[in-house]
Amino acid sequence: MEEPPLDPYIDAHGLRKEFGSILAVDGVDLVVRPGEVLGFLGPNGAGKSTTMKMVTGFLEPTAGTIRILGADMLADPRQAKRHIGYLPEGAPAWPDMTVAEFLAFIAEVRGFDRPAAARRTEELVELVHLGGVFHQTIETLSKGFKRRVGLAQAIYHDPPVLVLDEPTDGLDPNQKHEVRELIRRMGEKKAIVLSTHILEEVEAVCTRAVIINRGRTVFDGSPDELDAQAPTEVERNRLDWVFRHITTSDTAVAGDAA
Amino acid sequence: MSSVRTIFKREFAGYFATPLAAVYLVIFLALTGIFTFNMGALYESGQASLRPFFGYLPQLFLFLVPAIAMRIWAEERRLGTVELLMTLPVSVGEMVIGKFLAAWAFAGVALLLTTPLWLTVSYLGDPDHGVILTGYFGSLLMAGAFLAVGSCLSALTKNQVIAFVLCLIAFFALLLSGYPGFSELVPGWLPKVVVDALAYLSFLTHYEALQKGVIDLRDVFFFASVIVAALFINTLVLDWKKAD
Numbered sequence: 301m302e303e304p305p306l307d308p309y310i311d312a313h314g315l316r317k318e319f320g321s322i323l324a325v326d327g328v329d330l331v332v333r334p335g336e337v338l339g340f341l342g343p344n345g346a347g348k349s350t351t352m353k354m355v356t357g358f359l360e361p362t363a364g365t366i367r368i369l370g371a372d373m374l375a376d377p378r379q380a381k382r383h384i385g386y387l388p389e390g391a392p393a394w395p396d397m398t399v400a401e402f403l404a405f406i407a408e409v410r411g412f413d414r415p416a417a418a419r420r421t422e423e424l425v426e427l428v429h430l431g432g433v434f435h436q437t438i439e440t441l442s443k444g445f446k447r448r449v450g451l452a453q454a455i456y457h458d459p460p461v462l463v464l465d466e467p468t469d470g471l472d473p474n475q476k477h478e479v480r481e482l483i484r485r486m487g488e489k490k491a492i493v494l495s496t497h498i499l500e501e502v503e504a505v506c507t508r509a510v511i512i513n514r515g516r517t518v519f520d521g522s523p524d525e526l527d528a529q530a531p532t533e534v535e536r537n538r539l540d541w542v543f544r545h546i547t548t549s550d551t552a553v554a555g556d557a558a
Numbered sequence: 559m560s561s562v563r564t565i566f567k568r569e570f571a572g573y574f575a576t577p578l579a580a581v582y583l584v585i586f587l588a589l590t591g592i593f594t595f596n597m598g599a600l601y602e603s604g605q606a607s608l609r610p611f612f613g614y615l616p617q618l619f620l621f622l623v624p625a626i627a628m629r630i631w632a633e634e635r636r637l638g639t640v641e642l643l644m645t646l647p648v649s650v651g652e653m654v655i656g657k658f659l660a661a662w663a664f665a666g667v668a669l670l671l672t673t674p675l676w677l678t679v680s681y682l683g684d685p686d687h688g689v690i691l692t693g694y695f696g697s698l699l700m701a702g703a704f705l706a707v708g709s710c711l712s713a714l715t716k717n718q719v720i721a722f723v724l725c726l727i728a729f730f731a732l733l734l735s736g737y738p739g740f741s742e743l744v745p746g747w748l749p750k751v752v753v754d755a756l757a758y759l760s761f762l763t764h765y766e767a768l769q770k771g772v773i774d775l776r777d778v779f780f781f782a783s784v785i786v787a788a789l790f791i792n793t794l795v796l797d798w799k800k801a802d
């Protein structure tokens with residue numbers, strides 16, 4: 301831990317997003333270095349997905365700056381997007397395509413030639429267990445399998461930056477476990493942001509937790525620091541207690557532990 | 559530009575991923591057949607040409623092109639795949655062009671499948687092949703212009719039915735001012751130059767000009783400009799509407 305901190309892979313400052321009169325995100329900073337797995341938490345409607353959409357270049361922020369490995373998302377989106385793998389909320393995909401066709405399309409967009417694509421697809425099918433549904437159309441997949449296809453799409457080009465919006469939503473316990481292991485392993489070299497409503501997931505895979513509420517950062521620290529916010533008499537679900545405490549009282553101060 | 563190809567391929571294959579494409583093509587062919595032979599009285603006209611076919615094509619396009627155009631972006635927005643697309647290292651312009659070209663190619667396939675009509679008239683008589691060729695060329699250009707406008711309109715909504723209706727209204731307006739009776743419909747106080755300008759802007763005016771066996775570059779330029787302008791506006795509409 302004595303080494304100087306690495307340059308951040310995700311370097312976003314002062315993110316703000318207005319939808320007409322709705323202020324969805326109100327000045328959020330997101331700085332993530334390689335080796336960090338950041339758990340992005342907050343109640344429904346807090347602005348997690350909106351922040352992720354800005355970081356990945358889908359939405360232009362009303363204000364703020366975004367750099368991905370030095371590339372400016374607003375000035376040079378193509379370069380910035382090359383570095384990112386993104387699983388949007390709900391894992392959207394074209395229902396008429398088979399898993400094989402879908403991954404072939406992603407491979408082509410990501411610049412893989414045929415042999416390289418074939419190798420990579422095979423690896424991923426193994427990694428997220430898509431073998432049984434490889435030639436099925438996406439509309440016929442269960443929710444969990446759809447999510448896995450989305451995950452395979454996101455990590456296809458082995459990007460240095462991963463942004464995953466509720467990656468384990470809808471997965472069975474075995475798959476949840478495997479995906480968490482996968483994220484943890486990938487997190488050793490990558491900068492990963494994942495949103496979740498499952499706080500045990502934060503303890504299991506994240507090196508850092510950020511909680512936002514009504515578009516503002518209300519906590520930024522390690523899972524241990526988050527845990528330490530709960531009084532000792534709370535024995536079970538301590539993180540849930542802290543989460544509730546921070547996001548339901550208006551007096552919570554941003555970045556207690558930051 | 560290789561991204562345009564990738565998007566085009568996915569999109570074009572997408573048309574044939576469901577039986578809908580086949581149904582569409584069958585309906586298109588059935589209607590062209592009915593219009594040409596029954597209403598256009600191909601046999602009775604006593605002369606070998608595809609004039610009845612090309613004459614009814616604008617009206618057919620009025621209803622059938624919206625059916626292609628409506629899904630181009632509305633469906634993408636409804637499914638949320640627009641978010642997936644727009645976070646890939648592909649520019650909005652490349653996506654718009656790729657998807658438009660795929661729709662245009664599909665319309666091209668539909669037109670190509672009507673060539674047995676050409677063979678039929680060639681068998682029955684001695685048509686002017688040059689006129690037929692420019693007729694097809696004009697039809698393809700007009701289909702492209704309709705599709706570009708339609709693609710732009712379909713980016714306005716997540717609902718394909720709304721997109722269809724928007725296309726229908728727009729296409730109707732784009733055809734109307736080119737009909738011979740149009741000048742009698744407009745109020746008399748409109749200056750002639752305005753009426754002429756409206757007629758000039760009609761797709762029908764330029765389409766008919768291309769049915770005479772000679773290709774006037776001004777008509778080609780007209781359709782090409784419409785396509786470029788509509789696709790450019792399409793990228794703006796997408797940026798404006800994608801978040802909703």
Ligand SMILES: Nc1ncnc2c1ncn2[C@@H]1O[C@H](COP(=O)(O)OP(=O)(O)OP(=O)(O)O)[C@@H](O)[C@H]1O
Binds near residue numbers: 319324342346347801
């Ligand atoms: N396109 C939009 N137009 C208007 N308001 C929007 C739009 N997208 C999001 N919002 C609003 O912005 C706020 C933040 O939404 P966001 O989806 O970012 O929340 P979230 O933290 O991801 O919530 P969840 O946990 O439910 O996924 C909400 O109030 C939402 O209604």
Ligand SMILES: [Mg+2]
Binds near residue numbers: 348349350389465
């Ligand atoms: Mg969300």
